[in-house]
Amino acid sequence: FEYYNVTYQPVQRQLLDFKKNHPRPIGLWTKNAGEPVDIRDTITINSDQFSNQLLIDTVSTVVSERIPERVATAKGTGAFGYFEVTHDVSKYTYAEVFNGVGKKTLVVARFATAFQNKGGSELAREMKTMAVKFYTEQGNLDMLSISIPVFAFRDPMVARDIVHAFMRNPQTNMYDLTSIYDLVTLRPSFVHSLFWIMSDYGIPDGYRKMDTFPIHTYELSSKHGETYYVRFNFRTELGFSYLTTAEAAAIQSADMDYFTRDLYNAIDSRNYPSWKLEMDVLSVHDLKKVDYNPFDITRLWKNGTFHTVPIGRLVLNRNVENQFRDVEQAAFNPANLVPGIPGPVDQVFRVERMFYKDSQNYRLGRNHDKILVNMPLYEKTYVRDGRPPVSLNMKNAPNYYPNSFHGPVPYVDEHRPWKKLQVLQSFSVDLEPAWYFYNYILEDEAHRLRFIANIVLTLVPVTPPVVQRVIKLLHMIDQSLSERVKAGYEVALAAQQAVANATPFETMSFRRVPSAEEYPLHEPQPLSMNPKI
Numbered sequence: 295f296e297y298y299n300v301t302y303q304p305v306q307r308q309l310l311d312f313k314k315n316h317p318r319p320i321g322l323w324t325k326n327a328g329e330p331v332d333i334r335d336t337i338t339i340n341s342d343q344f345s346n347q348l349l350i351d352t353v354s355t356v357v358s359e360r361i362p363e364r365v366a367t368a369k370g371t372g373a374f375g376y377f378e379v380t381h382d383v384s385k386y387t388y389a390e391v392f393n394g395v396g397k398k399t400l401v402v403a404r405f406a407t408a409f410q411n412k413g414g415s416e417l418a419r420e421m422k423t424m425a426v427k428f429y430t431e432q433g434n435l436d437m438l439s440i441s442i443p444v445f446a447f448r449d450p451m452v453a454r455d456i457v458h459a460f461m462r463n464p465q466t467n468m469y470d471l472t473s474i475y476d477l478v479t480l481r482p483s484f485v486h487s488l489f490w491i492m493s494d495y496g497i498p499d500g501y502r503k504m505d506t507f508p509i510h511t512y513e514l515s516s517k518h519g520e521t522y523y524v525r526f527n528f529r530t531e532l533g534f535s536y537l538t539t540a541e542a543a544a545i546q547s548a549d550m551d552y553f554t555r556d557l558y559n560a561i562d563s564r565n566y567p568s569w570k571l572e573m574d575v576l577s578v579h580d581l582k583k584v585d586y587n588p589f590d591i592t593r594l595w596k597n598g599t600f601h602t603v604p605i606g607r608l609v610l611n612r613n614v615e616n617q618f619r620d621v622e623q624a625a626f627n628p629a630n631l632v633p634g635i636p637g638p639v640d641q642v643f644r645v646e647r648m649f650y651k652d653s654q655n656y657r658l659g660r661n662h663d664k665i666l667v668n669m670p671l672y673e674k675t676y677v678r679d680g681r682p683p684v685s686l687n688m689k690n691a692p693n694y695y696p697n698s699f700h701g702p703v704p705y706v707d708e709h710r711p712w713k714k715l716q717v718l719q720s721f722s723v724d725l726e727p728a729w730y731f732y733n734y735i736l737e738d739e740a741h742r743l744r745f746i747a748n749i750v751l752t753l754v755p756v757t758p759p760v761v762q763r764v765i766k767l768l769h770m771i772d773q774s775l776s777e778r779v780k781a782g783y784e785v786a787l788a789a790q791q792a793v794a795n796a797t798p799f800e801t802m803s804f805r806r807v808p809s810a811e812e813y814p815l816h817e818p819q820p821l822s823m824n825p826k827i
């Protein structure tokens with residue numbers, strides 16, 4: 295391998311690496327049913343194509359390679375790794391995965407950017423995500439987390455509207471800032487998360503360098519029957535770092551896959567990305583004292599009302615070998631919980647419990663839990679049949695419950711809490727968290743300026759009545775913020791106008807090749823009137 299150039303990035307030399315690891319062809323090529331391929335079948339021009347099974351296999355499989363992309367977080371990548379318990383948290387939960395310092399659990403993690411389609415840009419200013427599936431001895435625990443600590447809404451009814459407004463316009467097929475700001479001003483619960491996105495937290499410098507937050511307030515139970523309410527945080531051990539809008543734009547012009555590249559290269563070079571997992575804790579006693587709703591996923595918990603407990607480390611140390619098999623087919627479901635973690639109690643979670651399954655049934659099929667990457671370490675169910683994969687389909691075991699013939703039996707979880715908190719939420723929107731964010735979470739004037747510049751930049755293409763509503767909403771949050779955004783917006787608009795005036799738009803034909811247009815066969819026909827339009 296004289297041509298093996300070690301200065302290539304790992305992503306660029308994957309094929310060379312494969313060849314290095316396999317000095318000879320990996321075997322005989324076969325048709326789909328296993329018959330070895332004769333070399334004369336590989337070229338089909340002027341042959342009896344209908345008798346060529348290789349051709350039929352090839353074309354019929356390539357045309358059906360695609361499955362629906364995820365409706366959100368379609369553009370992503372993933373890796374395997376492990377979670378190691380570093381602190382004793384048995385006081386809070388009896389979940390095996392978090393018990394026993396030094397204990398390691400295999401995980402698969404998927405990273406994505408929220409609203410891009412599969413081929414989209416990772417440099418977009420939007421939420422990034424990390425979903426982790428812990429293959430625990432008590433079943434899969436899935437934690438879905440996002441790169442900012444608050445969510446956009448707490449009424450699940452708007453889940454569809456955020457997907458529609460933040461993704462492509464049905465006519466123009468373009469991302470449309472007008473629809474985004476329109477929805478934000480009509481549903482002001484969005485504004486707090488939008489503020490986080492408009493700040494430096496909106497474009498982290500790659501997946502490795504972002505903190506992520508599972509958002510919901512989870513109920514935990516201890517083996518002594520105590521209940522705790524916690525918010526988990528994954529804190530990157532590399533330290534959070536971000537890209538400015540200008541830096542991101544510069545990178546994007548050359549590399550829309552910057553985050554994927556960075557993650558793959560780092561893992562391949564053994565710079566394993568890692569996060570500390572910790573939790574902010576409120577006891578039932580604390581819960582009664584707080585003057586805010588700790589289950590509201592659009593707001594932060596107030597400093598001084600909770601304490602933080604470290605749990606362990608997440609380390610990603612193995613790139614996946616096949617993205618489709620292990621990442622595209624991965625089905626993360628926040629309802630996949632384990633004993634000791636009864637899970638979130640808010641109303642958004644209740645809807646997630648129902649509809650992640652729905653999305654995965656649609657995307658991957660009803661038996662998605664039997665796809666290799668989703669299979670738990672141990673599983674015995676009464677689920678049978680349906681579209682493949684069916685795995686062993688429980689072979690000849692009894693297929694109904696209860697039965698008296700030794701099919702799988704339930705156990706008694708002695709520590710399971712017998713009370714369930716019922717959380718009621720109010721519809722009113724509190725703008726104080728957004729005010730607090732602008733004045734206190736943005737740590738200095740320089741960050742505030744970048745934040746304002748990012749808002750201004752995104753307002754320029756928005757239709758003026760919606761801009762007015764944005765300014766009004768900002769005014770209700772903080773008067774000086776709205777004045778600064780308004781002033782910046784007017785300057786940006788004037789600058790844009792000046793540029794437009796200086797360079798009048800001209801159309802020019804660059805056609806170099808003859809085309810049918812130049813040799814019309816018939817006069818253009820008027821479009822027939824379609825009564826349905």
Ligand code: HEM
Nearest residue numbers: 364367404423425438439440450453508509626645653654
């Ligand atoms: C009613 C509320 C919600 C709905 C309807 C919803 C819907 C969805 C859907 C349909 C997917 C694609 C799932 C798939 O096909 O595999 C998804 C992915 C995701 N969602 Fe949500 N979501 C909701 C709330 C949340 C919340 C509160 C979080 C915060 C942690 C969240 C974080 C994520 C993440 C991290 C992914 C990516 C999973 C992956 O990488 O495969 N979602 N969501």
